[in-house]
Amino acid sequence: MPLSLPPLPPAPEIYLPGIHVGLSHYLLLSAILFGMGLFAVITRRHAVAVLLGIELMLNAANINLVAFSHYLSPHSNFGEMLYNTVLDGQVFALIVIALAACEAAVGLAIILALYRNLGVVNPDEVQSLKW
Amino acid sequence: MTAEIWFNDFAFYLIAGIILLSALGVIFARRVMHAALCLLPCLLGVAALYGLLGGHLLLAIQILVYVGAITVLILFAVMMLQRIVRGGLLAGSQHLLAGLVGAGMMSGIIMISILLTQFRPLLRPTQPSQFAGDNVRLIGELFLTKYLLPFEAISVVLLVAMVGAIILARKEPEE
Numbered sequence: 622m623p624l625s626l627p628p629l630p631p632a633p634e635i636y637l638p639g640i641h642v643g644l645s646h647y648l649l650l651s652a653i654l655f656g657m658g659l660f661a662v663i664t665r666r667h668a669v670a671v672l673l674g675i676e677l678m679l680n681a682a683n684i685n686l687v688a689f690s691h692y693l694s695p696h697s698n699f700g701e702m703l704y705n706t707v708l709d710g711q712v713f714a715l716i717v718i719a720l721a722a723c724e725a726a727v728g729l730a731i732i733l734a735l736y737r738n739l740g741v742v743n744p745d746e747v748q749s750l751k752w
Numbered sequence: 753m754t755a756e757i758w759f760n761d762f763a764f765y766l767i768a769g770i771i772l773l774s775a776l777g778v779i780f781a782r783r784v785m786h787a788a789l790c791l792l793p794c795l796l797g798v799a800a801l802y803g804l805l806g807g808h809l810l811l812a813i814q815i816l817v818y819v820g821a822i823t824v825l826i827l828f829a830v831m832m833l834q835r836i837v838r839g840g841l842l843a844g845s846q847h848l849l850a851g852l853v854g855a856g857m858m859s860g861i862i863m864i865s866i867l868l869t870q871f872r873p874l875l876r877p878t879q880p881s882q883f884a885g886d887n888v889r890l891i892g893e894l895f896l897t898k899y900l901l902p903f904e905a906i907s908v909v910l911l912v913a914m915v916g917a918i919i920l921a922r923k924e925p926e927e
Contacts, residue, residue: 628903635872636869642761645871646768647805650771653848654775654856654915656856656860657776658775659851660852660855661779663850663851663855664779665779666845669830669833669843670784670787670843673791674778676822677779680794684801687807693871708891715809715813718814718817719910724914726913729826730916731919732829734921737836
């Protein structure tokens with residue numbers, strides 16, 4: 622009796638972005654920017670530089686939100702019916718910007734306090750809770 | 753119409769180049785001051801991308817808050833720390849291999865999943881300029897109706913963060 626195997630699932634298709642700018646271009650740019658921010662967070666030896674990396678990552682996330690809001694939500698040329706669903710991504714981006722401001726203020730204050738109390742530059746050297 | 757599309761493409765590639773080059777400066781500059789200054793064109797480029805995507809209010813807010821407030825705050829902190837810490841603020845790099853592997857894998861996974869996904873727009877997007885006047889009003893309405901709770905929550909978070917930052921950064925009183 623010949624062994625019958627189930628058919629293989631079709632190979633996933635790769636949708637290469639064209640020369641004209643579309644959603645994928647924005648997403649790819651944001652992915653690269655996010656990777657650079659993560660690289661900065663992992664490798665920098667100064668806490669302020671780590672904060673700069675976090676800002677890069679937040680901006681990458683924001684580009685994603687706005688790009689999705691622009692390309693994947695229904696728009697209307699006329700009439701105002703669809704407007705309410707269009708700008709949700711931009712609202713989220715605004716909230717992210719506000720949170721980034723909070724994060725920068727608190728982060729810089731923590732770094733200042735660290736310098737005062739421990740005199741430490743490198744976040745790897747902050748190990749008062751570690752024995 | 754085609755001229756507009758080509759202009760759009762050209763603007764995107766130009767801005768993307770600026771963003772990536774200045775991000776390289778942010779992650780490799782030796783001095784913290786230079787890294788913080790390299791963040792400026794990067795944030796301005798992101799603001800320009802918002803403009804391309806039709807977010808005119810976001811463009812203004814990005815310039816006001818990020819470029820005007822956060823970067824200045826960071827520069828201010830850097831200058832303040834330069835007085836406290838001896839020997840200047842050098843930010844060398846460490847764990848280069850781990851950073852390369854980690855960030856590369858993260859970025860690669862995201863990019864592969866983007867390339868394997870087919871995005872289909874629901875309707876044809878309009879030109880960004882047609883929303884120019886309405887953008888602010890619509891976002892304001894959204895903030896006061898559908899997203900009222902997040903709006904209030906973010907206000908409280910801002911207040912708490914402000915108080916917390918003051919308490920953390922304040923000099924301890926001498927005993």
